[in-house]
Amino acid sequence: MAIASIRNFGQILSRVQSHPTTYRAFSAATTGTSDCTLSRTAEQLSQLPTIGYVYLGEVPYRKALEMQKQLCRRRIDEIYALPQADRADLNLRQFSDTLILLQHPPVYTNGRRNHGKLQPDEIERLHALDCDYVETNRGGEITFHGPGQLVGYPNLYLKDHFLATKCFVKGLEYTIAETCAHFGIEAKTIPGFPGVWTSPTQKVAALGTHVQRYVTSHGFALNCTTDMKWFREIIPCGLEGKTAISLQTLMEQHGKPNCDTSVDAVLPILRKSFAKVFGCNVKPLEDVSPATFKFIQELVKL
Amino acid sequence: MLSVLRTARVRFAPAARRMAFRSFVTKYTESHEWVRIDGDTATIGVTDYAQNALGDVVYVEVPEANTEVEAEDVVGIVESVKSTSDIYSPLSGTIIEGNANVVANTKLVNKSPEADGWLFKIKFSDKEQLDALLDATKYKQLIEDGH
Numbered sequence: 001m002a003i004a005s006i007r008n009f010g011q012i013l014s015r016v017q018s019h020p021t022t023y024r025a026f027s028a029a030t031t032g033t034s035d036c037t038l039s040r041t042a043e044q045l046s047q048l049p050t051i052g053y054v055y056l057g058e059v060p061y062r063k064a065l066e067m068q069k070q071l072c073r074r075r076i077d078e079i080y081a082l083p084q085a086d087r088a089d090l091n092l093r094q095f096s097d098t099l100i101l102l103q104h105p106p107v108y109t110n111g112r113r114n115h116g117k118l119q120p121d122e123i124e125r126l127h128a129l130d131c132d133y134v135e136t137n138r139g140g141e142i143t144f145h146g147p148g149q150l151v152g153y154p155n156l157y158l159k160d161h162f163l164a165t166k167c168f169v170k171g172l173e174y175t176i177a178e179t180c181a182h183f184g185i186e187a188k189t190i191p192g193f194p195g196v197w198t199s200p201t202q203k204v205a206a207l208g209t210h211v212q213r214y215v216t217s218h219g220f221a222l223n224c225t226t227d228m229k230w231f232r233e234i235i236p237c238g239l240e241g242k243t244a245i246s247l248q249t250l251m252e253q254h255g256k257p258n259c260d261t262s263v264d265a266v267l268p269i270l271r272k273s274f275a276k277v278f279g280c281n282v283k284p285l286e287d288v289s290p291a292t293f294k295f296i297q298e299l300v301k302l
Numbered sequence: 303m304l305s306v307l308r309t310a311r312v313r314f315a316p317a318a319r320r321m322a323f324r325s326f327v328t329k330y331t332e333s334h335e336w337v338r339i340d341g342d343t344a345t346i347g348v349t350d351y352a353q354n355a356l357g358d359v360v361y362v363e364v365p366e367a368n369t370e371v372e373a374e375d376v377v378g379i380v381e382s383v384k385s386t387s388d389i390y391s392p393l394s395g396t397i398i399e400g401n402a403n404v405v406a407n408t409k410l411v412n413k414s415p416e417a418d419g420w421l422f423k424i425k426f427s428d429k430e431q432l433d434a435l436l437d438a439t440k441y442k443q444l445i446e447d448g449h
Contacts, residue, residue: 044448084332112379112386113361139361139384162448164355169383192358194384209385212376213333 037279038167038174045279049090049097049160052285052292053271056102059300061109061134061145064102064153067299068217071098071155074295076213079157087159096289097160099274099282100153100219100296103263106146106230107132111139111208114238118142129233138218140194140208141238148225148246150263150270158214161278165211169194171277172220176205178273179222179266183259185250195237196222202245206237223247224266329435331392332444336416337435344393347420348380348411351445357382359411364400364422371397371424373431378421380411392435395426 037045056064075095079087086092108126110118115135126133145151158168173189176196180187187196187204196205205222223246231244247261275282286293327339334352338345353359361381371377371391378389378400400422404410410419426432436444 041448111381111384112363113381137379137386139381139386165385165387166355166357166383169357169385207384211385211387213388213390 038163038171038277040162040279044162048278048280050281050283050288051097051099051154051156051275051278052288053099053101053274053282054285054293054296055267056100056296056300058103058105058147061104061107061132063300064100064104065134065136067296068100068153068155070299071095071292071295072212072215072217075155075157075215079215080213090160094289094291095295096285096292097157098155098285098289098292098296099271100155101267101271102151102153103147103149104145104151105132106130106144107134108142108144108234109134109136109138110142111135112137112210113139114141126233129230131230136208136210136218138208138210140206142234143206143208143221143236144226144230144234144244145221146226146230148223148227148248148263150222150224150266151219152222152270152274153219154216154274156216158211158216161280168211168216169207169209172207172209174277175270175274176220176222178277179270180204180247180250182269182273183247183251183261184254184256185247193239193242198245198250201242203236203242204245204247204250206244222266222270224261224263329432329437330441330444331435333390335389335392337392337432338420339432342429343398343423343425345420345423346392348389348415349441350415353412353415353419356380356385356387356411359408361386362405362408362411362421364402364405365391365397367397367399369397371395373428389421391422391424393424393426393431394428395424398423398425 078093078095082092108131123133156168158165163171170189173194173196177187177189180198185198187198190197194207195203198204205220207220209216209218223244225248226246228244228246228249236242236244247266251257251259251261271282329337329339330349331337334349335346336349359380359382363379365371365377371394373392373394375391376388377391380387380389401420404419404421413419
C-alpha cells in the first residue's frame, strides 16, 4: 500500500465534504461509556487487579519502544513460567499491570502492516522536518507523536481483566471519550474506524496496540496542545480526507480559549477516566509494584 | 460449526474413497488456535471464539514455506481494530505452506475461521507436543469457563 503525502489542507477538506459515508457512519457512532462493563460479568468485575500508573515526562520514542519490549518480555516470562492453574494468582507475581503515560519529542511512527512501504525519499522528507521515523509492530498506520500530546501505553495482561482484544480497544476509545466529555467535548467511536472522533473527519486521538500472549503494548495518543502542523505532512492513519485535531483547538472552537488543556491538566482526568471505564483501581505504580516501577525507571533514565 | 465440519469432509471425500479410511483429529490450544492433525502434518488456524474476540480482521501475515520453527515461535500476525496479535506455532517442525488466500482476503478469518480461514500448515517433528494440546471437550470447557 503506497503512502502518499498531501500537504494541501484545502484538498483534504473538499474531498471529505463530498464523502457521504463518513457522515452516515458518524451519526451511527457511539458516545462515551454506554458499555462500561466491556462485556465482563459482575463476578469478573469484582476480581480485577489494581493498575499502577506512572508519568515519565518526555521520553525519546525509541527508548520507550525498547522499554516496552523488555517489559512485555519480562511479564510474559513471569506469567508463563507459572503452571496454567496458577497464572491467575496475582500473589505469585512481582510485576503488575501499568498505565505508562508520557510525551515524545517529534516523531512519525508506522504500524506493522506498512513495514518497508514508505518510500526512501518520503522518509528523507520526514527526517528533513527534524523528525525521527520509526516502524513498529503495533496495529494501525502512520501517525505523529510530539510535545503537547499525552501518550498512553497500557501494559495489561488481558486475562486478568477478562478482556477480549476488541473490548480492550473499545475501553481505550471510551477512556478518551470520557476524558473529552470532562471538557464538554463530545467524542465518539465510529465502527470500522478505530480512534476517537469529534466530527466525521476529525480525530482527537489515535490508537494502535500490539498483543503478545495477552500482554498489551503501545496504546493511544491524545492531542492536548499538539501543534497540528505535523499532521499536515502525512495522511494520518492512512485515512484520506480525515484530519487530526487537538483539545486546545476544540476549546477555541467552543469559545473557551483560556481553558487549560495542557498535558498536565488532562493527565489526572484521563487517569480517572481509565479507572472508571476499565472498572479497576489506578494507583501510583511505585505503591502497586515497586519492582515494575524500578524496572521501567531503569530503562528510561537518561 | 457442524456445517463447517461437513464441508471439510466433502472436500476430502474423493481421497478417502481411494485410500483406506482417513480421519483427522482436531486439537486446540489455550490461546484459541485449532490444530487439525493428519499423519505428521497439521493445519492451524484461530478458532471461532478467537475471531469473535479479535473483531474484524484487516491484515494477516503467515509464515513462508520451508521455515523451520520451534513450538512457541511467533509465526504470523493478525490485525483487527488497530491491534496486532502475534500468532504462535504450537508445534516444532517445518512450515509446509502459509495460506495466501487469507492474506489476500482477511475476512476469511472472521467468516470461516475453522475452514477456509486456516493460517498455515506444518510438518511437525515432535509427536509428544500433541499431548499438551486440548481435546474438543477440554477446549469447550475452557471457553465455558470464560477464558
